[in-house]
Amino acid sequence: MKGSKARSVLPGFGLSLGFTIFYLSIMVLIPLAGVFIKTTGLTWDQFWNTVTNARVLASYRVSLITALSAALANLVFGLLVAWVLVRYRFPGKKLVDSLVDLPFALPTAVAGIALTAIYAPNGWIGSLLVPLGIKVAFTPIGITIALIFIGLPFVVRTVQPVLQELDNETEEAAVMLGAYRWVTFRKVILPQLIPSLLTGFALAFARGIGEYGSVVFISGNMPLKTEITPLLIMTKLEQYDYAGATAIALVMLTASFLMLFIINYFQWRSNRRATTE
């Protein structure tokens, strides 16, 4: 980004940037600003009472805990999947690699009904778990499974390229110095993966908090127990309580914008490190 301020010989700067900013403003920025403006119509007490109501607080807890558990599960299994895809060879590897992207491409409602069918008490896996006394569908575990599905590609696809580009020399050196495989992994490989793991984790977490389609079917939507925050906004909208819905939306937006800036900061930092090396 630094260097000469020489004028580019390429045309179209004004047109492309102008259109970009115009379209961004009317499609995204102005509509989003509406949430902030609408909330100013509430007094502070009204706002505070809405966003700290017991049912709302319970929904934050459900959303946070399930999104966090799912992102943690994806941190472990996403790394495992990326590791196996990059470092090992086995038949059907290409197919498995493209399957990882399925959650990006599959409509969330379809994922929702499919997962519910599998994990419901009479489903393929649900029926196996009933004798063990484990209920998945219509509990927070079910929500977590839906969010694992949704978040998986984020972790795999951020870790995979880094793992692919890792140079062998440091690993070789560790071996020369007598490190065991596990120690090499923990002390040499893992530290280099941490920035991408954190980015993937944050992306999966942020997506999980806002997710709606795949969750509503499997969650059972019981207030105080399995009601996620986006669903609560939906419920308020159906009751024409626009001010209430907007107040909760503001809390969610603030949280997710914070996440977005943290993620972009991570990515910006790791990009900068990559280019300076």
Added chain:
Amino acid sequence: MAGAITTHLSDKASIRPKHTNESPVVRVVLTVVALLFLGLIVVLPLASVFVEAFKRGADVYVASITDPDAVSALKLTLLTALIAVPLNTIFGVAAAWAISKFRFRGKNLLITLIDLPFAVSPVIAGLIFILMFGAQGWFGPWLDDHNIQIMFALPGIVLATTFVTFPFVARELLPLMQAQGIQEEEAAASLGAKGWQIFWRVTLPNIKWGLLYGIILCNARAMGEFGAVSVVSGHIRGETNTLPLHVEILYNEYQFSASFAVASLLVLLAVLTLVVKTFVEWKTAQREPDGERSGEQHAH
């Protein structure tokens, strides 16, 4: 962020000497655990859609997807994507051109702002348009006076869909065009090519596969969007129901076979998207045998 084509599975990293690899037992165990996990989380749901869809026979399946309500939902879904995707494609190309070919202040901020819709819950994406165009919204009374219906009608569905799929094409093109640099375009300009000529003859051929994948991915999300559309659609059967909403309605009415039958159409859309992605990766790997080294190659 949306699964940009950044990885090419090459054999480079998987052919390793023994001393920098795990023992065969560990390798097999890790591979089996990874495949089991993927099977449980990804493959099983996919399979279950088709099993449930055909549970009551092919007749029910055919009847479900040729039902007039299903057909009109399909039409609305196609129409919505047909408006939203081209809009976001034009935006994506313009944004990627401005960001990758020029230097200006606030570039990082602009990139972050383009990502905003990714960070917004789909439900909130619907809500913001209700606040603007709903009956109690800012433009609500004016629209009402002029008899223009935006909410609970096609324009609202298109707006919400466009918002949700806003960053896809831009996000796909940006890393690609940043890696390609500006040397080729500058060469064309110094040889006297005009603006659009440079774009059509030099830039577009370089980015066409990435652009194709961006469009396909944007399209998959546009056709599959559920939460945002659910807020603004009003769920009028045969009128403002998209395919994902139709799936939900059938499911909530306990017509499971019909619901999964319609869902299977959306699964085919997802599978098609992945096939195109694999094809695009194969194409770009062919062009650039060394994966992501394109920047350096063009610099010579």
